[in-house]
Amino acid sequence: MALIVQKFGGTSVGSIDRIRNVARRALATAAQGHEVVVIVSAMSGETNRLLKLAHEVTQIPDAREMDVIAATGEQVSAALCAMAIQAEGGKARSLLGHQVKILTDGAFTKARIKAIEGSKIFSTVKKGAIAVVAGFQGVDENGDITTLGRGGSDTTAVAVAAAIGADACEIFTDVDGVYTTDPNVCPSARKISKISYEEMLELASLGAKVLQIRSVEIAMKYGVPVHVRSSFSDAEGTWVTKEDQSLEDVVVTGVAYDKNEARVVVTGVEDKPGIVAELFGAIAEKNVSVDMIIQSPAIASGPNGAGEGRTDVAFTVLKTDLARAKPFIDEVARSLEATSVRYDEGIAKVSIVGLGMRSHAGVAAKMFRILAKEGINISAISTSEIKVSCLVADKYTELAVRALHDGFGLSDAV
Template sequence: MLPAGSYSSPALALVVQKFGGTSVGSIDRIRNVARRAIAAQKAGNDVVVIVSAMSGETNRLLGLAHEASKLPEAREMDVIASTGEQVSAALTAMAIHAEGGQARSLLGHQVKILTDGAFTKARIKTIEGSKIFSTLKKGQIAVVAGFQGVDEHGDITTLGRGGSDTTAVAVAAAIGADACEIYTDVDGVYTTDPNICPSARKINRISYEEMLELASLGAKVLQIRSVEIAMKYGVPVHVRTSFSDAEGTWVTGEDKSLEDVVVAGVAYDKNEARVHVVGVDDKPGVVAELFGSMAEKNFSVDMIIQNVSKTAQDRADVTFTLAKTDLARAKPAIEEVAKRLGSNEVRYDEEVVKVSIVGLGMRSHAGIAARMFRILAEEGINIQAISTSEIKVSCLIHAKYTELAVRALHDGFGLSKEASA
């Protein structure tokens, strides 16, 4: 992503504020957004507001598309889906005017946010910030429609679910903003899901790397690509609620204080399916062919285990996981390559969940994985598969143990409110 250009202002800071669907879910809430943006400007900041579609609106629009056509074209899906943010941007600008401020709404193609041509899941290539800069220099608040851009042919594109987060952080990086505030319906990033574990506590600061792992492992506070961009360009991100003035969670570069925390959070992902390919040929190249076939068809696999088959000599069993939402489409490809590799049976299990612990401190503390396995064992939870990285350990378990596992790990690593008090 290329810089949008230079910008200078006597203001204290250049701030990007992103408001999600819940925060703009009604006219009253849009008025609240307007008041927040005006207050930030009156405090001496130049303000860029990024808005999502009103809550439920994108689903409504996509539902209409599927009513009109069983297989709607991806290009036209983007045209209709992008209108939700267009409405929010215009209403927010109107509300700012009504509250005594000045604002100008800008759509993706006006900014201009240039993307590749992958409709419904486009990636940002460059951002041209001249219209944002000229808006700010007039003393106006720039209200930018999130989630959307335009490709080199002038076609409207969208960035995928949660794409307004990506828009906000990318715009912040491109215009050199001092901070990107992500306003949502939660007041920050928690040590785990408070709906499952009431003792979960809000984290004041977390590293980009930890947040990236948590986002990829099922935590839904920030969209993964937004964290990637923030980390690449060093954009400080403040995750906070739009319903109070309380401090939220700062997502920043790592420092010594963050490294001292062994485990920062516990995540879980229910969108996992386990595939067990029984009795493939036990010879070089078999695993490469199996997963090469998956990659060619754009199916991402996660945990992988290969062991000697129980059914016959010179055979091996291969177990792996992939997204549950991909399983139906992946089955024909899996069974085709499995048969080619000598397997007579493929088993599937969708009653699984991946639970994970994440923390920078794992780099310098031994025995963390063993401690995780012991905590699960003490609760009678069997581990079906394991994967690790430098700052993460993930275990695949039966879905019925999700809440028990999350609570046990959260308390076992001292993450509860009481333990931190």
């Protein structure tokens, strides 16, 4: 007998028929002698509907109240799934974030889990019932409802699996596993049977939508085996697990892209210690994440055309954060006596990821040659041990992805 956590995303619970399918899947796993905990997202499109209502009331809704609204989507799903399991002759009990209890920090709309009290989950499954837990939500130390950000139900699922010592966490979704790239962009993309935590973490951070990044971080930290698979098929999916020699032999595992990036260029700030710290400190205080950063000598920008002693700082933020970030970026730029601030939303980040990069030279150079052959200009580059990312014009995103996928032989069967 194993303790299994099963997470079902929005499309998997997108209708009453699909909720019944979730109930049957959970009951089938329980019938094999396993203890089952189900984590559910809101029904497909429901969160967007709820947030749209908030924006109809006010242009910039209060973050605390946004979480109160958004959390109701998962509450509905949890109750309906519990009812569906009961209707199929099984035993089930729904549990919300504050009932579990999933304790988070107070960063509304993007809270982070601090601790999980698993006693109610244990007491439920020990009674032979399936615990149906609302994903995406928690409660802070003040008792306020919080949400974990987009894809937060993945984080809930893996965090619950870690907290209760589950043997595996199954992520059921509308795709049948992790692919070498987005099949909608590159038809030759193929399913990966096994991928390391490190590679999945990079792919998730670089735009791959299959798993939310924090869920992978938690899985890696606590060694939770994660199985990404389809809600609509019994086929084996992709196992996200510890790295081994077979995974290290593959130079490039996947290609990711992210169009939710905006470039900010703060020009002509004084080139002295502490200036960059002040700029990014102000941004961090507003809970806005910064990605790629480039600092370079300022282009001639002074009253006499001289940029001496000045520097330009370019960085990227999420487009979804840009409207909120612009006012305080402009404010700190003025306080630093910057010449100007420019914003560019017409960019995208394209990346390659693979454990094999650690032991193979020339991977980045090959990536640059492939993009150059397609006439794609690179405006920024960032690297880690197992990834290389390039900033390109967003109109070239799909072309870049296909070229890199084919150029590194990812279409070939393994």
